[in-house]
Amino acid sequence: MNRCKRSVLAILAISAAVSLLGCPRKEPVSAAAPSPPSIAPAPSPAQKPITVSPGVMAGNIQRPIISPIYPPVAKAKGLTGTVLLRGIIRKDGTIADLRVVKATDPIFEDAALTAVRQWTYKPYMLNGEPTEVDTTITVNFKK
DSSP states (O other), rough: OHHHHHHHHHHHHHHHHHHTTTOOOOOOOSSOOOOOOOOOOOOOOOOOOEOOHHHHHHHOOOOOOOOOOOOOHHHTTTTOOOEEEEEEOTTTOEEEEEEEEEEGGGGGHHHHHHHHTTTBBOOOEEETTTEEEEEEEEEEEOO
């Protein structure tokens, strides 16, 4: 065998031995970045009630509306007045945390609170889900 053939055979033998031994080969580098590990979404914190205008919520009152009882003393004196209330309309349409914001006369406050606590609303929907609503309610007392 001539020297050239022996060199070629030696190179082939070395290449085969390297392949059989599992020596690492350079792999082409992928252009795509590795995907980040899957992380479960964090649980959402308790949602605060959203604020909705009184006009929008007035359209969601379910019938019959319980009218406030005109205080007899106010009626006898010929008084008229307005009570502004603020409360949370729950997901089920009931009212929570109802409180007086302002009243033209304190004599009307209890009657307004007693009536409105009995009201129910159609649940306010946000993205197809019922949600709590922070709103104001005006109760008028007129003769």
